Amino acid sequence: RDQSDAKDGSKSLYVVQAERQEQAERSVLISCHSRTNEKKFLKDLSKHGDIKKHFFYESYGVYAVVEFSSQESVASLLEGATIPAVSHESMVPFKSRLLSLRNLNSLDSSNQQAGQQRQPQTTPPINELIQRLSRDESIDHQITHLTESYQLTEENIRLRFLVCSLLNDIAAAYFPECTIKPFGSSVNGFGKLGCDLDMFLDLDGISGRNVKMPKSGLFLEYQMKRASSERAVTQSILSVIGECVDQFGPGCVGVQKILNARCPLVRFAHQPSGFQCDLTANNRVAMKSTELLYLYGELDPRVRCLVFTIRCWARTHGVTSSIPGAWITNFSLTVMVVFFLQRRNPPIIPTLDQLRELAGPADKSVIEGNDCTFVSDFSKIPLHSNTATLEQLLCEFFDFYASFPFSKMSINIRKGKEQNKPEVTPLHIQNPFETSLNVSKNVNNSQLDRFVALCQESTWLLQQRENNTPRRHTGGNTPGPWGLVQLLMPLQVAGVKGRKG
Amino acid sequence: RDQSDAKDGSKSLYVVQAERQEQAERSVLISCHSRTNEKKFLKDLSKHGDIKKHFFYESYGVYAVVEFSSQESVASLLEGATIPAVSHESMVPFKSRLLSLRNLNSLDSSNQQAGQQRQPQTTPPINELIQRLSRDESIDHQITHLTESYQLTEENIRLRFLVCSLLNDIAAAYFPECTIKPFGSSVNGFGKLGCDLDMFLDLDGISGRNVKMPKSGLFLEYQMKRASSERAVTQSILSVIGECVDQFGPGCVGVQKILNARCPLVRFAHQPSGFQCDLTANNRVAMKSTELLYLYGELDPRVRCLVFTIRCWARTHGVTSSIPGAWITNFSLTVMVVFFLQRRNPPIIPTLDQLRELAGPADKSVIEGNDCTFVSDFSKIPLHSNTATLEQLLCEFFDFYASFPFSKMSINIRKGKEQNKPEVTPLHIQNPFETSLNVSKNVNNSQLDRFVALCQESTWLLQQRENNTPRRHTGGNTPGPWGLVQLLMPLQVAGVKGRKG
Numbered sequence A, B: 001r002d003q004s005d006a007k008d009g010s011k012s013l014y015v016v017q018a019e020r021q022e023q024a025e026r027s028v029l030i031s032c033h034s035r036t037n038e039k040k041f042l043k044d045l046s047k048h049g050d051i052k053k054h055f056f057y058e059s060y061g062v063y064a065v066v067e068f069s070s071q072e073s074v075a076s077l078l079e080g081a082t083i084p085a086v087s088h089e090s091m092v093p094f095k096s097r098l099l100s101l102r103n104l105n106s107l108d109s110s111n112q113q114a115g116q117q118r119q120p121q122t123t124p125p126i127n128e129l130i131q132r133l134s135r136d137e138s139i140d141h142q143i144t145h146l147t148e149s150y151q152l153t154e155e156n157i158r159l160r161f162l163v164c165s166l167l168n169d170i171a172a173a174y175f176p177e178c179t180i181k182p183f184g185s186s187v188n189g190f191g192k193l194g195c196d197l198d199m200f201l202d203l204d205g206i207s208g209r210n211v212k213m214p215k216s217g218l219f220l221e222y223q224m225k226r227a228s229s230e231r232a233v234t235q236s237i238l239s240v241i242g243e244c245v246d247q248f249g250p251g252c253v254g255v256q257k258i259l260n261a262r263c264p265l266v267r268f269a270h271q272p273s274g275f276q277c278d279l280t281a282n283n284r285v286a287m288k289s290t291e292l293l294y295l296y297g298e299l300d301p302r303v304r305c306l307v308f309t310i311r312c313w314a315r316t317h318g319v320t321s322s323i324p325g326a327w328i329t330n331f332s333l334t335v336m337v338v339f340f341l342q343r344r345n346p347p348i349i350p351t352l353d354q355l356r357e358l359a360g361p362a363d364k365s366v367i368e369g370n371d372c373t374f375v376s377d378f379s380k381i382p383l384h385s386n387t388a389t390l391e392q393l394l395c396e397f398f399d400f401y402a403s404f405p406f407s408k409m410s411i412n413i414r415k416g417k418e419q420n421k422p423e424v425t426p427l428h429i430q431n432p433f434e435t436s437l438n439v440s441k442n443v444n445n446s447q448l449d450r451f452v453a454l455c456q457e458s459t460w461l462l463q464q465r466e467n468n469t470p471r472r473h474t475g476g477n478t479p480g481p482w483g484l485v486q487l488l489m490p491l492q493v494a495g496v497k498g499r500k501g
């Protein structure tokens, strides 16, 4: 398969989501013991039906995700499950697909070794990664290697959809037609193991029969609570779901209802998966940006590799952070990589306007007055032949932003060309769908200056010939830092906290 | 049918509740117009299936309760209902069996008269009742007449079960095995039209498969949130349901979560029914007292008549009140009437200990260490032949409590005999099931004194010959006050606010 085949075979995120969701509905999450015997475990579970896939992982204990071939097997499994019988403790009797294994007989006491192989759900420590990258034979290899070490695994993606599905059961109790969908880096192709799980409650499915008022005969409406605005409705719904997650949700801790934010949300930690979760509602524009980033990532494998590398570089040097502030966000940074790739000659990926031109009638989408239309059929997208290597692109990226006219120009992936800045602000990146907004309006001058300085130093490092090839081994030890590794080591300007700060 | 037949044909409250509950599940509540044409309305609704019963009533607008023969008809009705389409307002899209009629064609504009007959859901005003009672021919008639005017109607009882059922839908979303049941005066036989609706969430149905831990094979438990106590569990559950009623419940207003009370509860007003609602959880002892009072009311028709008359008398003179305080409660007053009837010679109703003796194995009930066992098969209960008239009993009641040794003795319906007071308190009425508790510990001396003084004056009034027969009509007008009516007019001691107050 060449690259174009890969792209043409790609499914749109919409299709991928539906498949993953259905898969999650046939799955359960089971807390096990470290010595649970895998064979016995599977044999016993198979009594409820055919198991399609399973894996073990560790997160505050050992857990198993088990996917059955049919939902009836899940029902049968739950049917046979018991309420915990503890004498000195009380339990909120809310039943879910999160279970615990209680049979000592499923432990393998004869075997000193762990009872199962566990899939890692976190990235390797940076030092370990650096050692491994040092042994690679080219910068291209290093970039691919980093991407493969960081990106979400099949198992982690399944776990994310399963957590959504568990939460969906809570929401669907009141809104049977709703679905909770992951968005952001969990599904846009740029998620790093350990990234947060962004979810939104999609209430669009809710409607009565879509009929005109009948001429004669009875016309009945559901009587519903009125609210002052759509925002108030969202707040009501999130308030109840938040309360429920807090009071009933097994393993859900630190629940915060942040209902007065611009985009109201419920935040909590889901201990059995280890995910930090953010639940919003009716956040359809964010879903569209997620679909767009996914599409760009699917069009050319170099997109993902560059994004992972730049994200990792930015995090190492404190350009991005896990806490909110005047920093550049991962989302802004990704848009900057997309823009850079649109500006290649020939362009590696098309502009958003070009994607909109290619859209069919079914792709039309207007959300709250914003045109969010773009093509969903990847095979319709023509690509230019640009054979730049990852190493070249990485170097060009740093060079591009080392000298970008940030003070005058705005980054615009819709047009694929910088535009005059509409407002005075250090960094202006046009929101691709809500075009009057700046996705990086939080960034201050000092943070931008730091980013530019780091780009300059990184360009310089990559242009030094001796940095671009593996260092000679010294007596079988790990070779010294070179290539990408050098970019991930402390840089000279890393200490510079910004001239104005 | 003589009295004993009536009693033997009685169903236990448990059976009645189950029937009413099932009936409510086949019913919907529809907001109509005052000019909705009943015939058209029924014809249109019948498209969804056979209608077993329906009625209209008024409460902040006209409503209809419609009971279908089968639940599928309700499903079909809801299937065809639409989401309200209002341009300037937002709605919380929670669907329930509370609907609104929207078709102008079902109005009968040609007819100036109201489109349907509406069942009253409140008692007649006291002045109107007094006028009517004055025209009765005996005190016995007056008592029966008052009882019939005040007691819950068939329609009102259906409406109460329907409101429980609507609330049950909300709770069952999370706890499918739970039921919300009415208790207190809504179902104990002593409810007055307009009394509050006491409900409790029964979580006892929730359990896993009740098996011993299997010797081999898998043993799975639901993972559940731990709480520090059963009380904390109740608070969690009521907190979520309260939040849901508040945010989603159409027509539910003034929601208060009173979770730190001795018995945590959620209080709200349900506008479509006009009921003030109190929802508690796992309140099984209160359900047992409700069953007991129901049983006493079913054993002999004089029980209900006396309770209604005494309750009305007490309310008129401010012995009881709708707000909490040092007053005697309706519940205490009812227990006092029960006790008085146990103390007749021969007794009109048996003691609780006797009812416990008659219990079969299936009647055994121990709740939180309290023996709540008593017979459920009414036909097993032998009654003495006591032919006292209502007039005699009413007079004896006042006489009994006018001279009761409240300072030394406790009222005890378990033994059917006064007992030495276990503690210093003005009024001591032993809680029939939690026997270490006093149901009237809130009552102060001044309130008790007032009650005694009113009993004395009422005895005196009823003993005056000229008060016991209708006054002569004066020119076709309503006769002057006599009999029961005199007892409901301001009394001399009514102004006395208690000697110690």
Ligand SMILES: Nc1nc2c(ncn2[C@@H]2O[C@H](COP(=O)(O)OP(=O)(O)OP(=O)(O)O)[C@@H](O)[C@H]2O)c(=O)[nH]1
Residues within 6 Å of the ligand: A183, A184, A185, A186, A188, A191, A192, A195, A196, A198, A286, A287, A289, A290, A329, A330, A331, A431, A438, A439, A440
């Ligand atoms: N329009 C707009 N959307 C944003 C912005 N920030 C985040 N989003 C959207 O919300 C999604 C989730 O936000 P984040 O969790 O902060 O970012 P993420 O892409 O998931 O990346 P990480 O969580 O950092 O891995 C993003 O993918 C975007 O679709 C913003 O400033 N503007």
Ligand SMILES: Nc1nc2c(ncn2[C@@H]2O[C@H](COP(=O)(O)OP(=O)(O)OP(=O)(O)O)[C@@H](O)[C@H]2O)c(=O)[nH]1
Residues within 6 Å of the ligand: B183, B184, B185, B186, B188, B191, B192, B195, B196, B198, B286, B287, B289, B290, B329, B330, B331, B431, B438, B439, B440
């Ligand atoms: N054990 C005990 N149960 C009580 C007490 N007060 C109320 N109850 C129970 O709770 C039920 C509901 O209480 P209320 O609503 O105050 O009384 P009610 O019997 O419904 O009478 P209304 O005044 O018509 O509402 C009663 O029927 C009793 O079963 C009390 O002080 N002790």
Ligand SMILES: [Mg+2]
Residues within 6 Å of the ligand: A184, A185, A186, A195, A196, A197, A198
């Ligand atoms: Mg995220």
Ligand SMILES: [Mg+2]
Residues within 6 Å of the ligand: B184, B185, B186, B195, B196, B197, B198
């Ligand atoms: Mg009550």
